Amino acid sequence: xxxxxxxxxxxxxxxxxxxxxxxxxHTEDVLLINxxxxxxxxxxxxxxxxxxxxxxxxxxxxxxxxxxxGVGGTTGLEVDLARVMAHVRVLRDxxxxxxxxxxxxxxxxxxxxxxRFLDAQTLEVNGERIHADVVIIATGTRPIVPxxxxxxxxxxxxxDDVFEMVSPGRRVxxxxxxxxxxxxxxxxxxxxxxxxxxxQGSTVAALSDPAVNASLLEVLGRQxxxxxxxxxxxxxxxxxxxxxxxxxxxxxxxxxxxxGRRPNIDGLCLETLGIELDERGMPAFDPATLRLRDLxxxxxxxxxxxxPLMHEAADEGRIAAYHALHPEAECLARRVxxxxxxxxxxxxxxxxxxxxxxxxxxxxxxxxxxxQARALMAGRNAGLLHxxxxxxxxxxxxxxxxxxxAEHLLHLLAWSIQQGLTVDGMLQMPFYHPTVExxxxxxxxxxxxxxxxxxxxPDLPLCRAAIDWALG
Amino acid sequence: xxxxxxxxxxxxxxxxxxxxxxxxxHTEDVLLINxxxxxxxxxxxxxxxxxxxxxxxxxxxxxxxxxxxGVGGTTGLEVDLARVMAHVRVLRDxxxxxxxxxxxxxxxxxxxxxxRFLDAQTLEVNGERIHADVVIIATGTRPIVPxxxxxxxxxxxxxDDVFEMVSPGRRVxxxxxxxxxxxxxxxxxxxxxxxxxxxQGSTVAALSDPAVNASLLEVLGRQxxxxxxxxxxxxxxxxxxxxxxxxxxxxxxxxxxxxGRRPNIDGLCLETLGIELDERGMPAFDPATLRLRDLxxxxxxxxxxxxPLMHEAADEGRIAAYHALHPEAECLARRVxxxxxxxxxxxxxxxxxxxxxxxxxxxxxxxxxxxQARALMAGRNAGLLHxxxxxxxxxxxxxxxxxxxAEHLLHLLAWSIQQGLTVDGMLQMPFYHPTVExxxxxxxxxxxxxxxxxxxxPDLPLCRAAIDWALG
Numbered sequence: 035x036x037x038x039x040x041x042x043x044x045x046x047x048x049x050x051x052x053x054x055x056x057x058x059x060h061t062e063d064v065l066l067i068n069x070x071x072x073x074x075x076x077x078x079x080x081x082x083x084x085x086x087x088x089x090x091x092x093x094x095x096x097x098x099x100x101x102x103x104g105v106g107g108t109t110g111l112e113v114d115l116a117r118v119m120a121h122v123r124v125l126r127d128x129x130x131x132x133x134x135x136x137x138x139x140x141x142x143x144x145x146x147x148x149x150r151f152l153d154a155q156t157l158e159v160n161g162e163r164i165h166a167d168v169v170i171i172a173t174g175t176r177p178i179v180p181x182x183x184x185x186x187x188x189x190x191x192x193x194d195d196v197f198e199m200v201s202p203g204r205r206v207x208x209x210x211x212x213x214x215x216x217x218x219x220x221x222x223x224x225x226x227x228x229x230x231x232x233x234q235g236s237t238v239a240a241l242s243d244p245a246v247n248a249s250l251l252e253v254l255g256r257q258x259x260x261x262x263x264x265x266x267x268x269x270x271x272x273x274x275x276x277x278x279x280x281x282x283x284x285x286x287x288x289x290x291x292x293x294g295r296r297p298n299i300d301g302l303c304l305e306t307l308g309i310e311l312d313e314r315g316m317p318a319f320d321p322a323t324l325r326l327r328d329l330x331x332x333x334x335x336x337x338x339x340x341x342p343l344m345h346e347a348a349d350e351g352r353i354a355a356y357h358a359l360h361p362e363a364e365c366l367a368r369r370v371x372x373x374x375x376x377x378x379x380x381x382x383x384x385x386x387x388x389x390x391x392x393x394x395x396x397x398x399x400x401x402x403x404x405x406q407a408r409a410l411m412a413g414r415n416a417g418l419l420h421x422x423x424x425x426x427x428x429x430x431x432x433x434x435x436x437x438x439x440a441e442h443l444l445h446l447l448a449w450s451i452q453q454g455l456t457v458d459g460m461l462q463m464p465f466y467h468p469t470v471e472x473x474x475x476x477x478x479x480x481x482x483x484x485x486x487x488x489x490x491x492p493d494l495p496l497c498r499a500a501i502d503w504a505l506g
Numbered sequence: 507x508x509x510x511x512x513x514x515x516x517x518x519x520x521x522x523x524x525x526x527x528x529x530x531x532h533t534e535d536v537l538l539i540n541x542x543x544x545x546x547x548x549x550x551x552x553x554x555x556x557x558x559x560x561x562x563x564x565x566x567x568x569x570x571x572x573x574x575x576g577v578g579g580t581t582g583l584e585v586d587l588a589r590v591m592a593h594v595r596v597l598r599d600x601x602x603x604x605x606x607x608x609x610x611x612x613x614x615x616x617x618x619x620x621x622r623f624l625d626a627q628t629l630e631v632n633g634e635r636i637h638a639d640v641v642i643i644a645t646g647t648r649p650i651v652p653x654x655x656x657x658x659x660x661x662x663x664x665x666d667d668v669f670e671m672v673s674p675g676r677r678v679x680x681x682x683x684x685x686x687x688x689x690x691x692x693x694x695x696x697x698x699x700x701x702x703x704x705x706q707g708s709t710v711a712a713l714s715d716p717a718v719n720a721s722l723l724e725v726l727g728r729q730x731x732x733x734x735x736x737x738x739x740x741x742x743x744x745x746x747x748x749x750x751x752x753x754x755x756x757x758x759x760x761x762x763x764x765x766g767r768r769p770n771i772d773g774l775c776l777e778t779l780g781i782e783l784d785e786r787g788m789p790a791f792d793p794a795t796l797r798l799r800d801l802x803x804x805x806x807x808x809x810x811x812x813x814p815l816m817h818e819a820a821d822e823g824r825i826a827a828y829h830a831l832h833p834e835a836e837c838l839a840r841r842v843x844x845x846x847x848x849x850x851x852x853x854x855x856x857x858x859x860x861x862x863x864x865x866x867x868x869x870x871x872x873x874x875x876x877x878q879a880r881a882l883m884a885g886r887n888a889g890l891l892h893x894x895x896x897x898x899x900x901x902x903x904x905x906x907x908x909x910x911x912a913e914h915l916l917h918l919l920a921w922s923i924q925q926g927l928t929v930d931g932m933l934q935m936p937f938y939h940p941t942v943e944x945x946x947x948x949x950x951x952x953x954x955x956x957x958x959x960x961x962x963x964p965d966l967p968l969c970r971a972a973i974d975w976a977l978g
Contacts, residue, residue, distance in 0.1 A: 056964060081940055082883070089884040090575045096565045103562045104589030110579040117576030125883060322969065344939040352964035366966040369936040411554070411597060412561040442914035445943050446921065449935045453925065463921045464841040467816040468553055471917050492528060492824035494838040497794065 039065040041358055042157060042166035044149050044302070046137045047074045048344055049172035049335025052351030053358075054136075060359045064140075065166065067159050069148040072137050073130030075174055075336065076344040083126040083197040084217055085376060090118055091221035092378050099413035113225045116201040123197060150303040154329045168330040168358040171302070172351060175295035175336040183268045189275045189288045190268065193218075196290055203287025204228060207277045208258075209266050211238035213375045215292035219258055220377050229258035230277060230284040232266045239381040240373055243388035243434040245400075249418035250381050250436035259284075297337045307331070322365040323357045324350060332358050343373060370452040372444060379403065379417040380440025385432030385451040386422055396431075397423040399457070399481025401473045403437045408468040414438040421447075421457075421477045428456035428485055433477075439470045446474065457481045461493045511537040513830055514629060514638035516621050516774070518609045519546045520816055521644035521807025524823030525830075526608075532831045536612075537638065539631050541620040544609050545602035547646055547808065548816040555598040555669040556689055557848060562590055563696035564850050571885035585697045588673040595669060622775040626801045640802040640830040643774070644823060647767035647808040655740045661747045661760045662740065665690075668762055675759025676700060679749045680730075681738050683710035685847045687764030691730055692849050701730035702749060702756040704738045711853040712845055714861035715906040717872075721890035722853050722908035731756075769809045779803070794837040795829045796822060804830050815845060842924040844916060851875070851889040852912025857904030857923040858894055868903075869895040871929070871953025873945045875909045880940040886910040893919075893929075893949045900928035900957055905949075911942045918946065929953045933965045 040063035043050045050066065051074070057064050076082060097108040137144050147160035157164045177192035184190070191199065193214050204227045208219040211233035223229040237247040238254070254260055264279040274285045299315055309327050310318050317326050317333070321340060324332045332354035335347035346368075353366050375381040401419035409415040419435040433447050450460050457478050465475045512535035515522045522538065523546070529536050548554060569580040609616050619632040629636045649664035656662070663671065665686050676699045680691040683705035695701040709719040710726070726732055736751040746757045771787055781799050782790050789798050789805070793812055796804045804826035807819035818840075825838050847853040873891035881887040891907035905919050922932050929950050937947045 076939065082879070085880065085883045085940055090572065090577070093565075093568045093572055093575075093884075094577055096568070100562065100565055100583075103565075103593045104586045104591075105562070105566055106584040106586055107579070107582040110582040111572075112578040114576045114578055119576075121575045128882075129879065345937060348939075349964070349966065353966070356964055363963075365969045366963060367969045369934070369966070372936045372938055374938050374941070407554070407601065408557065410600075411557045412565075439911075439914065441938065441941050442911065442917070442943075445914075445936070445938065445941070446917055449918065449921065452935055462841070463924055464844045464917070465817060466844055466846050466913065466917065467548065467820075468557055469846070469913050469917070471914075491835075491838060492821070492828055494821065494825070494841070497837045497839045 036156065036163035036165040037065075038165045039063055039167070041065070041168050041170065041355070042067060042164060043170045043172060045172035045174055045335065045337070046072055046133070046144070047172060047174045047335060047347070048076055049174075049337075049347040049351035049354070050170070051133060051136055052348040053170045053172055053334055053355040054351075056352040056355035057359060064143055065164065066137060066140055066144045067149045067157070068137065068144070068146055069173070072134045074133045077126065077129040077133055079193050079197065081344055082129045083122050084193075084214070084221075086122040086125040087118070087197070088217060088221045088376050090121065091224035095224040095378070096413075103413070115204070115225065118225065119197065119199055119202065126197060148301055150301055151306050152303075154307055154331055168332065170351075170354045170358060171331065171333045171337060172335045172354070173298040173302070173337050175297050175342065177291065178293045178296050179291050180293070183291065186268055186270050186275050186289065189270070190291060191288060192291050199288070202227075203274070205274065205286040206230070207268075207275060207284065207286035207289035208232070208292060209268065209277070209289060210234075210292035210294065211260070211262075212292060212294065213240055213373070215290065216254070216381075217376055218290055218292070220254060223258040230286060231258055232261045232264040232277065232279055234263065234265065236262050238262070239375040239377065239436070241381055241383065241434055241436070243420050246381075246388075246418050246420050246434045246436050249416070250377070250379065253379060253416050254377070295336065295342065297339060299337065324354045325357060325361075330358070341368075341371065370448050372448045374441045374444055376441065378414070379436050379438050381436040382440050382444045383432070383434045384444050384448045385430070387432060388420070388422070388434050391422055391432070395425050397425045397481055397484045399423060399477040399479075399484060401437075401477030401480065403470070403473050406438070406470060406473040406476075408470050408472065409438040411468065412438070419443070419474060419477045421481050423457055423481045423485065425485065428458060429454055430457060430460065430481075437470065437473060443470065443474050446471065457485060462495050508628065508635035508637040509537075510637045511535055511639070513537070513640050513642065513827070514539060514636060515642045515644060517644035517646055517807065517809070518544055518605070518616070519644060519646045519807060519819070520548055521646075521809075521819040521823035521826070522642070523605060523608055524820040525642045525644055525806055525827040526823075528824040528827035529831060536615055537636065538609060538612055538616045539621045539629070540609065540616070540618055541645070544606045546605045549598065549601040549605055551665050551669065553816055554601045555594050556665075556686070556693075558594040558597040559590070559669070560689060560693045560848050562593065563693035567696040567850070575885070587676070587697065590697065591669065591671055591674065598669060620773055622773055623778050624775075626779055626803055640804065642823075642826045642830060643771075643803065643805045643809060644807045644826070645770040645774070645809050647769050647814065649763065650765045650768050651763050652765070655763065658740055658742055658747050658761065661742070662763060663760060664763050671760070674699075675746070677746060677758040678702070679740075679747060679756065679758040679761035680704070680764060681740065681749070681761060682706075682764035682766065683732070683734075684764060684766065685712055685845070687762065688726070688853075689848055690762055690764070692726060695730040702758060703730055704733045704736040704749065704751055706735065706737065708734050710734070711847040711849065711908070712855065713853055713906055713908070714855070714859050715892050718853075718860075718890050718892050718906045718908050721888070722849070722851065725851060725888050726849070767808065767814065769811060771809065796826045797829060797833075802830070813840075813843065842920045844920045846913045846916055848913065850886070851908050851910050853908040854912050854916045855904070855906045856916050856920045857902070859904060860892070860894070860906050863894055863904070867897050869897045869953055869956045871895060871949040871951075871956060873909075873949030873952065875942075875945050878910070878942060878945040878948075880942050880944065881910040883940065884910070891915070891946065891949045893953050895929055895953045895957065897957065900930060901926055902929060902932065909942065909945060915942065915946050918943065929957065934967050
């Protein structure tokens, strides 16, 4: 006889665990089924270990500036890459521990094994049959590696392996300059490695605005060699791995393949569900409710490929569990899209990206950070911010940027865009001096000039129009 | 015969120069009168040189953390204080240059000299009489130094002199731990100086929340000796300056007196105006319009003592000039109060401060940054955030904090408070992972628990309630 559960969650990553927590607000009758390692993509191999590495790299990279500012002895600083990698793993393990404990705490409500669908409400795991009223697929993704490159063996790594390297060689190849490639490429370059990076596209760090991209490439290009619009062959040479883009072949000690990720749907037997699958085997689903057609099945997190970012995976886990248990409920809105890349300067996009702007009706406000006052004080002055504004009503609809403290400016922008603020509305907010937020103000002022709004009064609301924000 | 002008501005600092720019939108018939040095308090002796020093200090202070993360040779790093001070002055001079040029560019519309009122519309400067339709007083402030301490001579400095020091001694006394004292005290301590700091109050960095203050003092106390609630005598000893608080006298090479500032109104002859002056000689004025009673005289910037901060001085300059030229116009609202102190962790307050909270009806949400994930990755995990929430409607009305990246969290908070956002409204905004903004989310979640609002759905608005933020 099959085990019966109210809700089965496939995957114990970020989406699966937040789906679990949301479900547990309504029922204890849950079952978590996980194949592969525990501990979330973010904590194990993604945002957390990469940030641990990046923080060391960024801090070490301050030494030349410090030397110019009056600190002696900086030329005696030396990176012990093996120790840095060990440091990264110690920090990483602190963050995976929580997710592992949560899965363990479920006892019999947590199964390790690969599930497959027998029908829409029946799963088989480790030979056991499970009947679930609803199922949430939150199985995540894994890095893409071209089959031909596997011949290189251990010298080819992905984000899955890179943080396991005990003592990485100092000649590094990076293929693919999305967020992962650009973050890790810059980090190893800042730590003193010789980095050769290649990417198929013309932009990096998931930027689409050519000018913003150029401002980031200007900085990165001083730290490592970057070839865009490149097609690279990877093969073993006599002294390492050879990266050949048809021009000058480069020999490196190891190569990071950061070419994107693919959904973990193999073996789930989605074809038994009787719904349409695309050529890669992905099922159609409603992006608002995350439900697969009219089946009692939901999909959440990176595997959905909607918004493969940790905070979005968490939202999708909650949305899927909420709708799984309240199928008639009104749908929940998503937050404004926000992507951050933790380079120095940081990069990112929020709201409508440059590539998705309509052909007309948009005003662009530019903020140049190459002489931004506060950034200059820290020797971190570089980059560009482009603000996209609806020319009809002055609302800010999106931005791309490569600036110091990008992660913080992007939060301010995201919160403003999600509230529908206009350029004038944002300019009425406080900007402290001296902060990098004043660089954002510069872009807003440029947008206002472009909107040709004549100012009748200083950047302040009339007394009667101001919100009474204190206790009523 | 008296020279006649539409508007005379006394003071070429931040408030005076923004008043000038606002006035010039309406008239070219302006006159700028300045006594003392040109170049704004902020750029000459305030926010800018202090940030230049602080950035070096904060970066140098990362060396022990870097050593633990795998970087060798950090014990060989050495600060050359004379070079650091020279570096600070080079950066400072870049920022004073703009203000000086602006005043010079006015030609005959700029006078150097000390003005005094003969009557409400008549000034005398360098023996010349000037009739002005309206006058804006923007004469700034200067540091307070107890008369008795002057006997110490050049070993006693204020923020006016500290950045002129060529080769400061490494035994440093600081008296007064407001924003200036705490910023410079920590900076010299981080640069390897032995710092002994004393303050009369029980809190530092303009904080008023005891718990937040304690979290900052815990960090600062590891870097320098701090005595609160102290009354200190300062006198010359045989080997430097002696600071004596009645317990253990400390001998230092020099003392920074950071005891606050007083308005520059001496010699203006405000008593000729026929309006009420307080015991210090300050005139009464309308805090909304900045007008002195019904006189054609306005007061703006630090001298008003309303909000002695650079961005507020700029606003007051604009407000004063706007009302001076449009006396019948509706008043302009002020931005939400925002004060930032650039220590590490940074400190600040926004909206209603702890000391101004009503006796009841306020819910406090706490965010502990001692284990905040992103801060931990950078070894910057420390501090506390206290959020003050109107218990009746869930609106966030203020906060005090001592956290990493405080300046950025304070902007997010200020913008949210100025818009009247509630705890739930803020939780609907995106929080990227991993960022320090997630520490703010923790405080919001704590506040929501304290408000006992049962969540019916995840932290997301219903689809129909969401603002359509993209192009319509």
